[in-house]
Amino acid sequence: MLGTLNLDQHVYIYGAGFAGLSLAYRLKKLGTPFTLYEKEKVGGKISTKLTEYGPVESAASTLYMNAKAENFIQELGLPYLDAQKKLKRWIYKEDGMISPFSLALLTKLFFKMGKHFPSVTESSSVEDIFLPLLGRKYVEELLSPALQGIYGAQAQELHFLSLFPFAQERKFSSYYSFIKFFKSEIKKEAAQKIKGSISFKGGMQTLINRLHEEVKDHIQPLPDNFILKPNTAICTNASDAAQLLEAFEPEIARLLNNIEYRPMTTMSFFMEEEIPELNKSFGMLIPQKYGGPILGIIHQSEVFPSNYSAHCYSVVCKGIVTEEAIFKELKQKFPHLEISNILEHSLKAWETGLPLYNEKRFKAINQIKHVLEEKPGIVLFGNYTDGISLRSMIEKTSSLK
Ligand SMILES: Cc1cc2nc3c(=O)[nH]c(=O)nc-3n(C[C@H](O)[C@H](O)[C@H](O)COP(=O)(O)OP(=O)(O)OC[C@H]3O[C@@H](n4cnc5c(N)ncnc54)[C@H](O)[C@@H]3O)c2cc1C
Numbered sequence: 001m002l003g004t005l006n007l008d009q010h011v012y013i014y015g016a017g018f019a020g021l022s023l024a025y026r027l028k029k030l031g032t033p034f035t036l037y038e039k040e041k042v043g044g045k046i047s048t049k050l051t052e053y054g055p056v057e058s059a060a061s062t063l064y065m066n067a068k069a070e071n072f073i074q075e076l077g078l079p080y081l082d083a084q085k086k087l088k089r090w091i092y093k094e095d096g097m098i099s100p101f102s103l104a105l106l107t108k109l110f111f112k113m114g115k116h117f118p119s120v121t122e123s124s125s126v127e128d129i130f131l132p133l134l135g136r137k138y139v140e141e142l143l144s145p146a147l148q149g150i151y152g153a154q155a156q157e158l159h160f161l162s163l164f165p166f167a168q169e170r171k172f173s174s175y176y177s178f179i180k181f182f183k184s185e186i187k188k189e190a191a192q193k194i195k196g197s198i199s200f201k202g203g204m205q206t207l208i209n210r211l212h213e214e215v216k217d218h219i220q221p222l223p224d225n226f227i228l229k230p231n232t233a234i235c236t237n238a239s240d241a242a243q244l245l246e247a248f249e250p251e252i253a254r255l256l257n258n259i260e261y262r263p264m265t266t267m268s269f270f271m272e273e274e275i276p277e278l279n280k281s282f283g284m285l286i287p288q289k290y291g292g293p294i295l296g297i298i299h300q301s302e303v304f305p306s307n308y309s310a311h312c313y314s315v316v317c318k319g320i321v322t323e324e325a326i327f328k329e330l331k332q333k334f335p336h337l338e339i340s341n342i343l344e345h346s347l348k349a350w351e352t353g354l355p356l357y358n359e360k361r362f363k364a365i366n367q368i369k370h371v372l373e374e375k376p377g378i379v380l381f382g383n384y385t386d387g388i389s390l391r392s393m394i395e396k397t398s399s400l401k
Pocket of ligand 1: 046350
């Protein structure tokens with residue numbers, strides 16, 4: 001969250017995606033009066049289409065838990081579905097799929113842990129830091145696919161300090177000391193009962209509906225003209241925030257326009273028969289060296305079986321992609337897959353799918369923070385400010401006092 005609000009006065013929130021909704025919910029809890037304005041649809045990117053075979057998500061399909069997320073869900077009194085544990089995770093290889101944690105990798109890591117930790121600069125990418133440890137092969141075949149699964153971007157595109165902010169204040173002598181510190185930071189977090197990821201009966205829309213229910217009395221129709229009133233929180237994506245602020249805060253608008261987004265497409269499909277290669281697995285990540293648009297496939301019906309009456313797979317792609325291109329790559333990866341046996345499918349494309357956590361974003365955010373120090377009563381909040389996941393947004397709003 002960039003900037004500060006006066007929580008003793010009325011707050012004007014623009015945008016009722018997950019960021020705006022979680023902020024509004026927190027203000028309600030704190031007893032702060034607020035108005036929530038939404039341009040299109042409450043829930044923003046998150047929505048669930050219910051089909052006879054189970055839910056289809058348009059963006060987030062899970063909420064990854066920590067203690068704050070657990071409190072949030074318990075406070076809402078929402079029954080949840082635990083993701084199945086112990087599912088296999090696969091990485092695609094041309095000559096068959098591999099498990100990400102092979103013996104060869106673990107042996108390599110064991111012997112290289114004592115290696116000198118590279119010096120971190122303001123422009124270090126995640127690849128710069130982990131290449132000496134993992135080598136090119138494992139960066140391409142393991143680290144980048146795993147990061148693509150979260151950030152929609154590869155190790156060389158992602159900014160190290162944005163993903164590991166604690167490394168800004170500390171120096172590490174070896175990879176071992178880095179990992180040890182990282183683990184100790186995680187251990188410091190409050191204990192939690194719900195581990196891993198969760199979803200809900202009826203999918204993520206259930207969470208949105210519950211939040212909507214809490215704040216609906218504060219939702220007002222969007223005024224024709226935007227006026228930047230004191231104590232305004234803009235909870236849209238960076239480019240929409242820039243548009244709103246252009247006439248009032250042109251410097252902030254200019255900086256917001258430096259934040260880049262990755263277009264993304266997601267397609268979910270249902271089948272009676274299973275894709276055998278994905279049996280008992282969470283799904284599969286695909287290294288980009290294989291050239292297709294698909295970044296990964298989530299086996300939704302294996303992760304949350306009680307939500308589904310047929311096998312459900314969600315394919316996540318970089319860029320705006322047609323269903324023909326997705327089917328073509330699926331057929332190439334799984335030659336036995338009969339496209340004609342697909343019972344139902346649904347495609348959703350996002351021009352501003354995910355913000356790119358690159359150096360440009362890092363610099364823009366730091367400069368905006370600096371400008372906003374002099375301008376209390378303006379807040380910017382969304383998946384480009386504090387972290388890409390819903391959990392990061394909950395963490396941020398829960399700590400408002
Ligand atoms: C394919 C995909 C899969 C994902 N999977 C996961 C996952 O499994 N788990 C997870 O934690 N995260 C996941 N994410 C990320 C997560 O879905 C997003 O980070 C989150 O939904 C973004 O919420 P937001 O409120 O920041 O933005 P948005 O959802 O974009 O909401 C912004 C809102 O602002 C409104 N708005 C715009 N302009 C104005 C205006 N002028 N006035 C008023 N309102 C305005 C918009 O209409 C919109 O409703 C995924 C994202 C994608 C794309």
